[in-house]
Amino acid sequence: MSEPSDDPLIARVAGELRRPVPISPDFDARVMALVRRAPPGRAVRAWEWLREPRTLAVSPLGGLAMAAGVAGLVLAGMWSRQPSPVSRQPSAVSASAGAQAPVTFVFLAPDARSVALAGDFDGWDPARLPMQREGSGLWTVDVPLAPGRYQYAFVVDGRRFIADPSAPRATGDDFGTPTSVVTVGGAARAAGGSL
């Protein structure tokens, strides 16, 4: 939309501006030639360098060293994927054949005056394995155990036998109080998968 002007000068200028500008037919070709002549950017030069085929000279010794390095990296990756050993938990730990594994027993009894551990590993004598009081009413003790299955219970204040709530119960109760079970594994039976 334009407004008509009464000024003849403005009308003449407007007419001049509306006149089409002649463009040379080879204008496009000349512009593109200039663009092609411009030096490529750093990224373009890097890409061209990467795409350009090259010949590498490697001595036999160098080739062997490189192969050994690659094999080492592969083996390291496989080793890092081996299953980690069982953490120290009261219900199951692992030990090498014949060796003893430290097992940490933990019991929560904020109001207890004393807590001891009694089981197959100490002749069910509460005096032999007193537990240490930690913060927040936790009682703990570390016991080295050889591979096997052991029954145990916590003895609170020297008289009450209480089963470990975090461990499996022993089947059958011979003496009227429930007991718990801890299993210490031995050597592996066979190289196999893991869950």
Add this chain to the structure above:
Amino acid sequence: MRVRIVILAIAAVGLAAPAAARAQTERLGGRLDERTRAAVTALVDSARAAGLPGNPLVNKALEGASKGADDARITAAVRALAGDLARARRALGAASTEAELVAGAAALRAGVAPAFLERLRADYPGAPVVVPLAVMADLVSRGVPADTAGRAVLALARAGVRDAALVAFRQSVERDIALGAPAGAAAAVRVNAAERDLGLGAASPTSGPAARPPRKP
């Protein structure tokens, strides 16, 4: 010279065995009254003569003493354990270790059939099977039917699952049960999942473990 060495070795073994037996029963001193101690000592001696370990029997008597059980109950518990150990030895073989017999006795007492123990030993002659036996017993104590527990552990052990993974399997089943799953179904589902993870294809523990050849250690 060689004959003399052999005689000395035999004498040393002959002296050491009774000494070990005495050390075991001496642990009863001061913990049991005379009558109970005599009865338990007789049971321990009898068990040892039959090739069974005496240590677990002494431990059972000491457990009863610490818990204040009466004589009859202690003697009965020791006698029952001796019977379980004997059954475990029959199933697992005379070369079994004390730890294996204890774990086997617990599995049998839980209700696992001796056939599962026999198959486990046949699959792994000379290799430790304490953890598979313990996991069988533990699963039953959590409510898994004994037959299902036996088949599940046997199937996993035959698939080459290691001790730590067997314990993890048991813990998974325990979690499922705690969340309200029926015990038998929890074990079956977990076995199938484990076998899928191992790329063995699903096989229900109730379908029998003999479908797959065992791996030898």
